[in-house]
Amino acid sequence: MKKKHFYKFFSLLVVLGLLLSACSNSTGGSKKPTASNEKAEENIGQFPNVVKNDKKEIKDGSLTYALVSDTPFEGTLNYAYYSGQPDSEVLQFFDLPLFTTNKDYEFTNDGAATYELSNNNKTITVKIKDNVNWSDGKPVIAQDYEYSFLVIGNKDYTGVRYGDALIQSIVGMKEYHEGKAKNISGIKIIDDKTLSITFKEANPSLLTGLWSYAMPKHYIGDIPIKDLAKSDKIHKTPIGFGPYKIKKIIPGESVEFERNDDYFGGKPKLKTVILKVVNPKVILQSLKKGEVDVAEYPVDQYKAAKGSKNFQFIGQIDLAYNYIGFKLGHWDAKKGVNVMDNPKFKDKRVRQAMAYALDNKAVGDKIYNGLRFPATSLIPPSFPSWYNKDANAIGYDSEKAKKLLDEAGYKDIDKDGLREDPNGKKFQINFLSMSGGDIAEPLAKFYIQSWKNVGLDASLVDGRLAEFNSFYKMVEEDNKKVDVFAAAWGTGTDVDPYGLYGSDVPFNYSRFVSEKNDQLLADGHSPKAFDHDYRKKVYDEWQDYMNDEMPVIPTLFRSTISAVNNRVASLKANYNSDPYVWAQVGVTSDTPEAE
Template identity: 50%
Template sequence: MAKKQFLLLASLLLVLSVFLAACSGKEKEESGEKDTGKDNGKTETSKGDDTESEDPNAGLDFPFEVSNKGEALEDGELTYGLQTDTPFEGTLSPVFYENQPDATVMQFFNESVFDYDGDYMITNDGAATYEVSDDKKTIDITIKDGVKWHDGEPLKASDLQYSYQLLGHPDYTGTRYTFMIQNVVGMDEYHAGETKDISGIKVSEDDKTISITYKEATPSLLSGIWGNATPRHYLGDIMTGDVTMEELQSSDKIRVNPIGFGPYKVKKIVPGESVLYERFDDYYKGKPAVKSLVLKVVSSATVLESLKKGDIDIVSIPVDQYENAKGIDNIELLADIDYAYTYIGFKLGKYDDEKKENIMDPNAKLADKRVRKAMWYAMDNETVGKELYHGLRIPATTLIIPVFENFHDSNLETPSYDPEKAKALLDEAGFKDVDGDGFREDADGKEFVLNFASMSGGETAEPIAQFYMQNWADVGIKVQLVDGRLHEMNSFYDMVKTDDPKVDIFQAAWGVSSDPSPAGIYSRDASFNYSRYTSEKNDELLEAGVSEKAFDTEYRKDIYKQWQELMVEDVPVAPTVYRYYLMGVNKRVVNYSIDPGSDDADVWRWGVSE
């Protein structure tokens, strides 16, 4: 670590700590992680790769479950903290939501028809059982007896069908019309408005079984299948004209009074601030452990104090507060490597709403991949992880994270902090300091300034943004914050996903799904592909990764090795850090675990003791 850089970080943190104290509780956004649509409501965790350079568990030893083995109170009350400095949006439908805070709100009342094992493969232990045909192209899903929506109506196979009808509808403007939806037989014609039915989806006469047939067999079937049902009887039927897509998205039945068939019913929502849930006595798995549960937003500035006072029982703690969290006597700290990574994205084009695909701009400011790779070499991610996150974040290498041990390529040579290599690449690209001001002009000798969008959040957001800007300045690249400041999460993503022309580069994070396929984020038609990068080779590899041949793990492993190499070569985004997530849990909590293979990862089991 260069001494100058450490002093920069230290001074920025000192200045910011004084600023936050003066602001007396002004809210900041901690992470702003986007969610890509996991059907699994559990917290996703796993051990990391065991290579020396990427072992996230090196020197760290955290439990996965609480130590309290007492009996849960019969009529206990539990308070769950949603740690965020931006009000949750309140789009409480798996079909329409986009951000992780809304997913957190939904986990208590909504769930997939499937349960998942420790490897996030679907099982027959949930609200439905399944059978897959010999050719692996058809899955029959049967709803179990006794599964009810919160209004008492039975869960039907046609409720799952309704989700597919919404996701594929020509008027659908959300982000989840992805491969496993598109792959359904007849979905292309339905999505184009050529038919009123999806020919590959059939529902039995008794409305207990739904049969879904796919165009291509894919290993994503058992880890990436859509399993969230939508209550047609409650929301209204878009297929018969009862309601329009626009009306549905803004409906109070989604935003104010949503229902599910999960363990808790929504009793009251204070928009953006809190949710009061009550026990659903007819929950098909059994009686939930607590009588009432409250979810409330807790800012990063007050999260530790709330834990100390016992105002909240369970909450995610920003890892930059780890050292202070260790001193709180009435809590336990649980942690594991997250299914997530942070990255710097380079704007390379726009999303075409009519064509529903990403279009690269050959004249984009960062069209030269040598410049993008130089910016990756210029970033000192190791210092960020060690000095700002107490070792709970580690330098990222590829876009398939280490928890996917079969597919993450730990041997791939990727850029790490090397300012001299960065300078050499910029020289090669013709980016040189022509006027002697310390900053490089572009290959045509014109001023080169990049506008950087980054989110507010916690005490480290400003220092990290400034640190990276200094890293780039050290190799001669002038970078300035969009509008001269950080932006809260919702306005940040509004700029990024609409391809606001004032954004050249941006810092964001992905919470990836349990399916290792990266197609949902980086394919040509993925609206989540915020860099707007496309290439024929990328299309070919992403398609091959979910093909029938990919049932052969060695074949799929080779495909994703090639894809990771391509991403390092073309650099549409530069991953910065892999990360731990840290949970603070009051010692009165029982039956709570972050191990996805544990029964106590299910929210209906969580309880409190005396």
């Protein structure tokens, strides 16, 4: 759902575990743990956001990039269809959004396309630059950009991007989606390089959240849309217009990229890039041996890597957060809506109690070296204008948790230390947690023990951790075995949370539905929200409301750090959110430094 991730959009993140004593009682119950946030921001500030290397770069160098994961990448290599961070790390090298962005994540005219917005803010006119070509030499044209909307809006589309509010609000999109029109009336082709898109209403997210990825119509347009997601042209031989192009793929394991000499931004510095999957258990040794040059590094392992001589760290606060979600219902695919029909966690006091039971501050401070810190809302502080640190945040307070459960009627009737439900029946919580190296199992045990400490009987689904792909399959399909799940979102660069929590979007994995939630989300991207103060007030209220309803428990905000071999030059920490940077990255020697 990465930063990484959908760049403008959100993505599923790999949830790495951490080592923590299940009996930790190290901190009290501060309800608003803002001090930890300040400490984490201070710690991440110790890392530069650009790698330091003043040596002369060599020509035609090669770089090895580690995709740090304990599971193969799925290989859905198209922005309209992929859903997980691993695939986004492959995509960043060979395909690009049409627009670059500034520090506030707003579109600029410095990328592959320029734009103009109409006076009423309802129509955007996009012009693709003349020298922008697909890696097979064909020009990127307006029809390619239009085609991406025709695919996403088609009734046979099997991905999840149609849930985006901006896409749905394009004039004529609804009629096209329902099969009543062959084209989208709000999208007009002006010439081969120019098109306009008109929306029903002005939306302040237009210049941060508009879908900005073209699809090569000449290359994949003959494939039925219902079959596109599984086609070889998506999985084995995809093309893009980025600085590199795919030469060879070993499915799930590695990708060899070669320089795209036709890249519109000028000749990329590297001749080749090798991407390979590296297990978190061995990433430190791979870096020390010089087997890889760049890796998004597991922050829980930072202490072991600190002081390494042959590589350095760059970092930033991530556009992401970890959370624990409740399965409150199911997704009705035929109607395209979430249905909140699971009564198990209907009482929000139970959800709140499970949040109060978790000592997230100890997790961030002791295990993640301050590089993850308690999440206090569903908008991370990487959006400083919109993040509300005082949003009725729930901190660690086990006594409060017990009191809420008592009030809700969950009491230990048979005196075995575990609570029964209000009807006197055993209350069993089936918890889905993801694998991820040595630390994943202790993390899951910590959550389970934390809930048992307040009298709730929780255990792992099927008695074991689930790997990334099977984990999200169970979550997406609302598997009946799952009551609660631990996951993470990369938010993308658009602050609008509608695409994750709207009642009619499939990424609302908790299946939470309420009129107030829908209204607040709608207000947040309404024409009135062009007024910054108004939008701020709406999102403050939404964060406060979600912390009260607690359909998901925000657990940790994330700092992202990357380990970079000393021979790498010009790499910025935001490479996962801005793939344009890869054309500028070089190396200063033929071989990596090793300890």
